[in-house]
Amino acid sequence: SAVISQKPSRDICQRGTSLTIQCQVDSQVTMMFWYRQQPGQSLTLIATANQGSEATYESGFVIDKFPISRPNLTFSTLTVSNMSPEDSSIYLCSVAPGQGANEQFFGPGTRLTVL
Amino acid sequence: DAKTTQPNSMESNEEEPVHLPCNHSTISGTDYIHWYRQLPSQGPEYVIHGLTSNVNNRMASLAIAEDRKSSTLILHRATLRDAAVYYCILRRLEGSNYKLTFGKGTLLTVNP
Numbered sequence: 001s002a003v004i005s006q007k008p009s010r011d012i013c014q015r016g017t018s019l020t021i022q023c024q025v026d027s028q029v030t031m032m033f034w035y036r037q038q039p040g041q042s043l044t045l046i047a048t049a050n051q052g053s054e055a056t057y058e059s060g061f062v063i064d065k066f067p068i069s070r071p072n073l074t075f076s077t078l079t080v081s082n083m084s085p086e087d088s089s090i091y092l093c094s095v096a097p098g099q100g101a102n103e104q105f106f107g108p109g110t111r112l113t114v115l
Numbered sequence: 116d117a118k119t120t121q122p123n124s125m126e127s128n129e130e131e132p133v134h135l136p137c138n139h140s141t142i143s144g145t146d147y148i149h150w151y152r153q154l155p156s157q158g159p160e161y162v163i164h165g166l167t168s169n170v171n172n173r174m175a176s177l178a179i180a181e182d183r184k185s186s187t188l189i190l191h192r193a194t195l196r197d198a199a200v201y202y203c204i205l206r207r208l209e210g211s212n213y214k215l216t217f218g219k220g221t222l223l224t225v226n227p
Binding site (some may be wrong): 004031033035042043044045048050056092094096102103104105106107108109 | 151159160
């Protein structure tokens with residue numbers, strides 16, 4: 001299993017600013033994922049971040065808007081840049097500790113409100 | 116896209132069994148069937164997964180149709196703590212990464 005913490009747990013930001021969300025895992029994992037959950041909606045995958053390589057972004061998400069860092073096997077950051085109210089969502093970090101189709105573990109999420 | 120279809124909502128009574136259906140008619144041979152649930156104000160939580168055979172764990176059972184085009188998550192005795200959104204997901208290998216693509220899920224209400 002894996003225990004994931006995220007910082008901050010919530011924030012209220014002004015439009016045009018940027019916020020960096022941190023994800024810390026209690027064990028080394030190869031694959032980390034960032035998801036967005038808009039109000040009342042399901043989760044949407046933003047990108048996959050494997051250590052030692054560039055993040056892979058899903059359709060509709062770009063690096064300039066959501067830059068990701070993955071400096072080691074237990075940590076990642078997601079930045080939400082030049083925010084607008086449409087970016088108000090819960091952002092979740094997730095990891096897949098094992099190879100193959102094993103379970104993923106999710107962090108508690110960061111609730112972002114953009115005014 | 117690895118698509119699944121689930122009812123929007125279901126209702127159950129406490130201590131009764133719950134059968135949550137999922138259709139995945141476009142499943143491919145290497146897709147794993149995963150179930151996750153999301154309790155209010157929490158991140159999703161893994162429930163169970165399988166490939167072809169039925170699976171049991173301490174949380175639930177997963178019954179997979181012979182043609183793999185549908186599956187059913189079974190909660191043997193629902194409790195109030197089981198009230199959540201349940202997601203049926205096909206975990207698919209894309210490139211070198213497995214991906215979970217979430218659908219809308221089923222909102223399960225458990226009545227006392």
